[in-house]
Amino acid sequence: MRLLYFAWVRQKIGRGEDEIALPSGVRTVSDLVRILSERGPGYADVFSDPVRLRAARNEEHVGFDAQIADTDEIAFFPPVTGG
């Protein structure tokens, strides 16, 4: 599965994307957030307190209860600030 990071999420993690195999038992964005928080210090900083975090699945905004599959592209980012 392809993971994308934007703005301070990318900056704290130190990279813009990851390619991971979806572990069994990981069914929702929330599950994914939990396993990513254990991936390293930058990841822990971003994913251990996900209140300010937003997500998209295959280029559409989704809530953290959304179901995910190994073929999905999941993006994590702060609330948007364009315009």
Added chain:
Amino acid sequence: MRATIRIQMEDFDIGHESDALTAGSNAGALVNFVGLVRDDHALISLTLEHYPGMTEREIGRHVDEAASRWPLTSVTVIHRVGRLVPGDKIVFVGATSSHRQAAFEATEFLMDYLKTRAPFWKSEERADGMSWAEARASDESAAERWTEKS
């Protein structure tokens, strides 16, 4: 309805975009909104990044929704990315329609949604360093009134 959506580094020309919106549209009203970089608290520059692919889709969905709510003849949305300085143009939203109310409302609707849904992020450069712009609750409530109305 004719729709143009562009994400670009370079500046845009308001006159050129207005002419393109009205050409052959047989419209009675054209409304343009242009967003500029404000000189906020000694801002040196803004750098805008986005999520290529999702940005165009998200804007496209809202342009379609605007077209289903108002009788529009053409819409243009241009959003710049990269480094911008105070006074630079950031965003252009233009709409044409037979009458002004539809063009005014559609333009405002699209701006409110660009602010709260389109995946752009601003980092701000000041003398003491760089920081990420925070989302504003007022932008969120501006976008929400369009769902209350419908």
